[in-house]
Amino acid sequence: MSNPRPKAKDDQYPSKPGKPEKISIESTTCTISWEPSTGPVDCYEVRYKIKTSKTWSKVQTEGPQCMFTVQNLKGRTAYNFQVRGIAGSIEGPFSYVSEPYETKVSLAWRLMQSARKVEDGSPAKYKLELDEKLSARNEKAKTRKCVLGEFGNKRLGVPVGEKTIMMVGATGAGKTTLVDGMINFITDVALDDEFRFTMIDLTSEEKNKESNQAISQTEWITCYQICHQEGCKVPFSVNIIDTPGFGDTRGIKRDEAIVEQIRSFFTTPGDIGIQTLDAVCFVVQSPLARLSPSQHGNIPPVLASLKEAEVPFKEHFSFNNSALFVDPTKNKTAPMFWEMGQESFDIFFRNLQTVQTKSLQLTAEVLVERRQIELNIKSLQEEIKVGLHTLHRVEIEKKIIKDHEKDINANKNFIFTVPQEYFVKVMLPPGQHTTTCLRCNRTCHDDCTYLDNDEKHKCFVFNKRGFCTICIEHCYWREHVNCNYIYQMRVRHVTGELKELRQKYQIASNEKEKHEKFVKAVTVELNKQANEVWNKMKTVRKSLQRLSEIALRPNPLTDVEYVKLLIENEKREAKPGWQTRVQMLEELKQRAQIITEMPEKKSQLWETVKAKD
Template sequence: MASISMTERATSGSTGSNVDPSLTRHQAIEIHPLDNIKVDLNEEGTVRRWTVGTNNLKANKTVLLMGATGVGKSTLINYIANYILGVNFEDNKRFQLIPDEKKSQTASQTTAITVYEIFGHEGDRVPFSVTIIDTPGFGDTNGIEQDQLITKNLQELFESENGVHQIDAVCFVVREDEVRLTLTQRYIFESILSIFGKDIENNILALITFARGGKHPPPALKAIKEAGIPCSKEKLKFNITSFTNRSADPQIITDNKRSWAMGEKSMTKFINLLTTLETRSLLLTQEVLAERRHLEACIDGIEDQLKVTLDKQIELKEIQNVLKENKEMIEAQRDFEFVVTTNELVRVDSEKMATNCNNCEMTCHLRCPLAPQKLLFLCDAMRNRQCKICPGKCSWKDHVKEKVVYQMTPKVVKKTYNNIKVEYGQGLGGKITAEDVEEKIQSEIQESEDKGNKLLETSYKCVARLEEIALRPNPLTAEEYIDLLIYRETENINRVKKLQEMKAKALLISSMTKEKLEQGTGWVLKKMKGWTSHD
């Protein structure tokens, strides 16, 4: 068949091949790495594009593939590439689009998003060029922090000038034998769906791996439906073990041929679906991402205000106790010393860039990677070139991007009764009671709560907008999944602490309703004390 000449043309100048030494010349399959041009789309190299062939500006279809670690996604992508290049089962060569990086992967590579472009092979099989967005395996042993980095890299890809701005299909890769989605799988699917706008719903497909054939719907499709994941009913089944598996055993040869034919049939369906599905712009998805980032900045701001409120309450209780214990000294106008825990505002070096307000002396956005100093009005804390996080709602020009964060640090200090009188406005000649201190500190607490309430209102607006535009406004599996990770984590106390913080934020967002908003930050304080009271 002429397909071999097509594939040979695709690998001109190939650096070599790998052959299984255990097979005879007749049985062996040669693995040829596909020549490609590699370009990093961000400074870290975690969003990258690998291009096979030359862009001829003809019709193109873009698909995104995602799945848990171990579902065979990389081999499936290699199979899709070989189908596009015209490879048949009988051919003794296969082309490798995705190299085996497992042994040499760095931490950044495990979260890297790779865009594979295949140009110049439009023909009877595939009438258009194909772009495949490959996401690393979610739910890996590196934990939820890695999953968040993968999501961030996807955001960069969709928002980058040289990135991907439209999509034809979002594909979940899942094993056929999954009769019920695990909590991890549900978390993966929900997390990805939460990135997209509602207009993507009809473009979601399931690619079933390790399939055994047969006319009955794969159990995995039923599992996806029962989990409430929107997905096409099309049966797109692949048995990727047949990709490079060769044997002299007649039965294995027959099974492999049948598996390959099943894959080709599914690929024909897949290509036809891509032809009929409406190409979706990612503009609505970009708005979803922007709302989520602004919501995260608001939640961080609420956390800071809650910490101030709780710390003020602790300070109030300590001073009140001291004044009650020294009532006789106060009546006699005698000075006395005591110690109290107070908080000192300090600037702390940080590994990550943050957006700080020079006027309010506070950190308005932690982990701010996207907006450079001259474009700080694009920071997630900003709306209409004005910060929505700092109390002064200051202009973006009053902010600075630096590797420093403002923190309130607990400090035990010595004070005297005279210090307290001056501090609370009575002067050295007057008296001050526990009630006077309570009145003063309560006003400070109220001021802090008012700031938190404003952030809460902004957060609610983000949540309400996400309800309108996001495919998954609030992934309900997040808290359950984090509970599972906490249960599994037995040694790393700091990791457990971080997971508990993540769970608290997820709970806060999922609890955010109009009725709760009207109650102010009081309900948050009751529910989230464990979140904000850690050291």
């Protein structure tokens, strides 16, 4: 047993830090922050426990930072947290115990409710419910697409990136197990969950060959489209193209047929084919000392069909899926191998995020435009949230002015309270880079590939001339740097008095009909703010339409549909201030409906914003 750290005298140890508070929480992680201890602090010890338990787990921060993300928590479980400062061998006192914070229901648990159990056991095996896109089915070439989730991210409201990988390898190389490992990682299945997912969806023709290990059971090329949704462990949608195994007992003619299948999939336009590709995963069993005959040579046979596309290979990754379907309560090594597998997938998908998408049917310019539009939409969504809060504040000011008519006309001072927006710096986890404008104090890209400031001009937010398409002043790329934080909006309540309202709306104390002028001025401001919010929403909606056009996927959204989408997103996320934003969005939806139903009339949306007498 190790000796405990010596206790110090009262004036030597770090003081009691502030009570931990939640910054963000997911199904398996919780990020907390606290007020620092006084005195020298090398690091903090964070301890946590399930609310109903008496057993604490503990972990140390790497330095004296006062924010930490606790990992490997259970979903749908309330936790308490405490922290204390450590200086050398001296331990400070623990903070007060935090409020209980409950982790979210994991995406995996939600998906399990609609999945079909295909095998009993501990863990049980569930088949995910996939929707085949019949419009993308090619009977002749035997290619198809199956979708998990809602493609196009309508539910999220903000488009996310999309990465496409193709799995190739010899029969029995382990592609199916690797795909299952990926889907369990992406959907956030935890080691102590009593279930695991399998995703491979065989046709009836393929199921007849399941028992014959010498023949590849996969006859069709299937693209599994895993749509990004709340709770995903990767920040983008993933398309996994599963191909038939090379080198089975049917010989070279079968291999040539597979090559032709791949060629057809890559060259067919529209939804039947594939527009872009990010990576080719050449799957080889790690115990094999040599490549099999079908893998031997300068270029494996499967790559012949990709030569014209000039697909680059830049990395190799080792995966250990031995703990995927093992009962962790009966196998002592399962937690170790599970952690190794999770780390491997995390490294792989982080690397995949940095890979430049290869166009198969679109030009490079269109790919850049698509990424710029996605980033612009994300930025505008945040501006819309700020605008909705500003709109709400002006409405409150209007009500205050109407309620204090006598005081205003008599120049009698009064005190009032209104919500006010402000921005705070939120620290990022190690490895996440930003593109931040120092001139505008704005995070233009919150997850940028380029760490080196001298390479910032390569970031997608800059146009061909090097000017930012996101920040307010559209500054030159040299004004942008990588930071370890992002700016996030918060809302606080502040007090004010009559003279501040006079100054804001430029109403002199000796003017006649002061109250009437106040109402008129605040109504003008209300209409101005409403128009700004609406114009940004129109821009987002048009951008979404442009994305649909260049992605060759019809996905038109009307103004009313887009506002409904934002309302659903706000209700689902339930972030601070969501009720206010929903209230403002409901008013926007009503006005959008008026315009939709009266297209012939030359009326502006906010003509219907009237003074509430």
